[in-house]
Amino acid sequence: MKNTVISMRNVDFDYDQKPALQQINFEIPQGAFMGLVGPNGGGKTTLIKLILGLLKPQRGSIELLGTPINKFKNWNKIGFVSQKANTFNRGFPATVEEVVSMGLTAKVGYLRFFSRNHREKIKEAVDQVGMAAYLHENIGDLSGGQQQRVFIARALVSDPELLILDEPTVGVDTEHVQKFYELLHKLNHDKNITLLLVTHDIGTMTRHATNIVCLNKTMHFHGNPDQFSSLSDAELSNYYGHALNLVSHEH
Amino acid sequence: MLANFFQYEFLQNTLYTGLLIGLIAPLLGSFIVVRRLSLIADALSHVTLAGIAFGLLIEKKFAAGIITPFYSGMGFSVIASIFIEQLRSVYKAYQELAIPIILSGGVGLSVVFISLADGFNTDLFNYLFGSVSAVSRSDLWTIIVISVIVLAVLFLFFKELFMLSFDEEHAVVSGIHAKRIHFLFILLTALVIAASIRIVGVLLVSALMTLPVAASIRLAKGFKQSIILSVIFGEISVVAGLVSGYYFEIPPGGTIVMTSIIILLAALAVKRLRINFFTRRTQQ
Numbered sequence: 001m002k003n004t005v006i007s008m009r010n011v012d013f014d015y016d017q018k019p020a021l022q023q024i025n026f027e028i029p030q031g032a033f034m035g036l037v038g039p040n041g042g043g044k045t046t047l048i049k050l051i052l053g054l055l056k057p058q059r060g061s062i063e064l065l066g067t068p069i070n071k072f073k074n075w076n077k078i079g080f081v082s083q084k085a086n087t088f089n090r091g092f093p094a095t096v097e098e099v100v101s102m103g104l105t106a107k108v109g110y111l112r113f114f115s116r117n118h119r120e121k122i123k124e125a126v127d128q129v130g131m132a133a134y135l136h137e138n139i140g141d142l143s144g145g146q147q148q149r150v151f152i153a154r155a156l157v158s159d160p161e162l163l164i165l166d167e168p169t170v171g172v173d174t175e176h177v178q179k180f181y182e183l184l185h186k187l188n189h190d191k192n193i194t195l196l197l198v199t200h201d202i203g204t205m206t207r208h209a210t211n212i213v214c215l216n217k218t219m220h221f222h223g224n225p226d227q228f229s230s231l232s233d234a235e236l237s238n239y240y241g242h243a244l245n246l247v248s249h250e251h
Numbered sequence: 252m253l254a255n256f257f258q259y260e261f262l263q264n265t266l267y268t269g270l271l272i273g274l275i276a277p278l279l280g281s282f283i284v285v286r287r288l289s290l291i292a293d294a295l296s297h298v299t300l301a302g303i304a305f306g307l308l309i310e311k312k313f314a315a316g317i318i319t320p321f322y323s324g325m326g327f328s329v330i331a332s333i334f335i336e337q338l339r340s341v342y343k344a345y346q347e348l349a350i351p352i353i354l355s356g357g358v359g360l361s362v363v364f365i366s367l368a369d370g371f372n373t374d375l376f377n378y379l380f381g382s383v384s385a386v387s388r389s390d391l392w393t394i395i396v397i398s399v400i401v402l403a404v405l406f407l408f409f410k411e412l413f414m415l416s417f418d419e420e421h422a423v424v425s426g427i428h429a430k431r432i433h434f435l436f437i438l439l440t441a442l443v444i445a446a447s448i449r450i451v452g453v454l455l456v457s458a459l460m461t462l463p464v465a466a467s468i469r470l471a472k473g474f475k476q477s478i479i480l481s482v483i484f485g486e487i488s489v490v491a492g493l494v495s496g497y498y499f500e501i502p503p504g505g506t507i508v509m510t511s512i513i514i515l516l517a518a519l520a521v522k523r524l525r526i527n528f529f530t531r532r533t534q535q
Contacts, residue, residue, distance in 0.1 A: 052424050075426045082420055092285050092417055095473035102414045106425035111407050138472055154421075 003030045004066065005162045005194045006051060011060035013046060020046050022218045024060070028211070030161070033188045033195045035209035035225075037202050039240045042216040044198045045083065048166050051196075052080060065161060076107040079155030079163040079193075081148075083170065088147075090140040096150050097135045100126055103157035125157035126150070129183060145176025152183065156193075163187065164196045177201070181208055214239050253494055262497070264386040265450065269489040269503075271398045272447040272459065277467075277485035278405060279443050280460030281478045282436065284468070286416045290350045291335060291437070292457035295328050296444050297357035300453040302327025303378045304364035311368050320378065321390055325445035331357065332441040336434055381452035381504030383497045390449055397446045401439050408432060413474060450493070452504035462511035463488060466518035484514045 004027050011024040021043045028034050038044050049055040050062060053069055062069040065077060100122045101114060108114060126132055129149040134142060139150055148168055155163055165184075169177045185208055187193045199205050206212065206225040214221035214228070220239035221228060231239075256266040283292055305327065306320030331353050338349035365375070377385045386394075405412070411432050414422045423429050440460075447456045463484035464477070471477035492507030499506070 054424065073426075075424070080421065080424050082418075082424075088418060089285070089287075091468065093468045093471050093474050093477040094413075094417060098413070098473055098475070099417070101410070102417060102421065102425075105410045105414045105422075106427060108410070110411065114410070136472060 004028065004063070005030050005032070006196070007061075007063040008050075009061050011050065011057045011062060013043075013050060013055060013057045015046075019217065021050075021057075021215075024215075024219055026213055026219065026222055028162075028194060028196065030194055031188070031192050032211050033184070033209045034197070034211040034213065035202075035205040036196060036198045036213050036215060037200070037205070038215035038220075044215055045166060047215060048080075048164060048196075048198060051164065052078070076158040077161045079103070079158065079160035081151045081155050081163070081165045081168050083166040083168075083198075088139075092140060094139055095136050096126060096131060096139055096142075096153075097122055099139050099150055100153045100157050103154040107158045121157055125153040128156060129153045130179075143173075143176070145172045145180065148172055148176070148180060149183070156187070160193065162194045162196065164198075166198045167200065168197070169199065169201055177204070184208065216241060255497070256494070260388070261384050261386070264388055264391045265383050265493060265503075266490075268386045268391055268394050268446075269450050269493050270486065271394055272443070272450060273486040273489035274482055275398050275401045275443050276447050276456075276459040277463040277481035278478060279401060279439055280464045280485075281467075281474070281481050282412055282416050283440065284461055284464040285474075288440075289457065289461045290347070290354075292440060292444060292460050294335065294350045294354040294357065295331055295441050296448070296453050296456045297354050297361070298331035299324040299328040299357075299441075299444055299448055299456075300378065301357045301360035301364060303448070303453070304361045304368070304375070307374055308364045308368040320374070321393070321445070321449070324378075324448060325442065327357075328441035328445050329438060332437040333434075336437060377452075377502070378448060379452050379454050379504075380502035381448075381450050381455065381496075381507070383450075383493060383503050386449050394446045394449075397442045401443060404435060404439055408435065412436060450489070450503055451507055452502065455504040455508045458508045458511060459485060459488070462508065462515055466511075466515040469518045469522045484511065484518075488514060 006028040008024050008026055011021065012019065013021040024047065036044055036047065046055065050057055051064070053072070064072045065074065101118075103125070104114065104118050104121065108118065123132070123135065126135055129152050131146060131149050131153060134146065139147055142150065152168075169180060172180065181204060184195060184197070188195050197205060197209070206228055209225055212221065212223060212225055212228045213219060216239055221231070256262040280292075283289055302324035303320040306318055306323030309318055309323070310320065335349045335353055338352060339346045342348045411422070411427050414425070414427060415429055415432055419429055443460070444456050447459060451459050463481040466484050467477045467480035471480050488507050488510040491510045493503050495501070495510075496503035496506040
């Protein structure tokens with residue numbers, strides 16, 4: 001039986017006593033590629049923050065890699081590419097190598113320094129996302145798609161078992177979105193990294209994900225892509241709270 | 252001209268202090284600029300002025316060196332750095348509000364202390380714009396200690412500070428103690444300001460932390476290179492500023508900042524030339 005990477009049981013979360021998430025129950029097995037979809041304000045980013053330990057649920061329990069989240073210490077096993085990765089300070093004078101090195105900062109620990117092994121790991125991660133030629137370039141000089149790859153390399157450098165990506169393709173051109181999904185596919189299949197992808201790009205995601213959760217304050221759907229695709233327009237519109245046209249397209 | 256700086260003790264003190272602040276001010280300034288905290292240095296320097304005015308008042312009223320303006324300035328600066336952090340956590344949505352509050356508070360307190368002392372003479376002028384003759388041997392030793400502390404902390408926590416500067420959310424998610432590291436950083440800023448004031452003066456101290464960095468980030472590839480360049484620019488500004496200030500009998504704060512501005516303009520010109528050169532090559 002596969003190990004469970006994330007387990008949420010009866011999780012409720014309120015912002016100032018207003019319910020933001022209610023009765024969240026799901027498990028992500030190791031090696032899964034889970035797509036998290038739902039309308040804006042439906043609680044997707046809140047759910048990610050709960051998983052990352054940035055927020056604490058009022059009720060229910062969360063386990064990461066089999067450990068209750070309040071006792072979880074292995075944060076380097078969780079890679080995270082934030083929505084904000086697109087809005088970083090582009091004038092910041094940091095090379096690709098320097099940005100990716102940040103993924104090892106917590107693992108190396110306080111009062112310790114990067115070793116030659118760490119530098120090799122950084123090069124490997126950059127190579128893995130196809131950015132080796134840009135190792136010494138300033139990140140601000142790269143295109144949106146290239147920057148996104150660098151942030152994925154930063155998340156990968158600590159050898160995570162789970163990679164969480166919060167709307168990573170916002171602001172990335174269509175050609176790079178295609179390459180981005182190819183990269184995710186490679187990480188999921190070849191490296192057996194469990195993926196949790198928050199996205200609005202439902203059409204493309206359903207072709208790659210193994211599980212899909214649809215979230216709008218509570219879980220409206222949890223199943224595989226075939227089950228998701230067989231949902232009627234009326235059911236989807238009901239989950240989203242407004243009419244929805246699902247367009248599946250090849251980039 | 253430069254020979255005098257090796258001949259007389261008071262000029263030696265000034266030169267060594269200058270070389271130290273030419274190193275630590277842009278070094279710390281590199282983090283301050285990329286974290287968009289340039290104005291915090293300004294706010295802290297104005298509170299340092301209040302501390303100096305307090306020290307001068309005590310000196311004048313009690314005619315004794317119970318507390319020297321240098322130490323009272325440093326004390327006020329450190330206390331203000333703690334207040335800034337408190338205010339930033341109280342006004343989470345308006346974190347920049349901490350700056351005008353502390354800055355105006357500093358100037359207000361300075362005015363009160365200066366009035367209570369019925370004004371000061373040249374001492375205050377030296378603190379405002381810097382002086383080539385104001386650094387004593389004991390000041391120099393204090394500045395050496397501050398420099399060693401700043402260099403040690405930056406060296407030991409470099410990777411954490413760099414991560415916090417680039418992406419605070421990611422740093423927190425990774426388990427970095429953002430609040431503690433940030434507090435340490437603000438404390439260092441207060442110490443560097445106090446150390447720099449004798450030479451550059453209260454009103455221009457933040458310039459030495461930001462102008463060399465403003466020039467270096469236009470030219471550098473990467474953060475480490477930007478730090479190295481900013482320190483080189485800082486040292487050139489301090490040495491050229493001190494020597495010309497001494498020669499023309501101008502407070503060194505003014506000449507140091509003007510040298511920094513010239514370096515900044517040169518950096519901007521070099522960057523523009525580089526861009527034009529590469530655009531032309533790609534067009535060909």
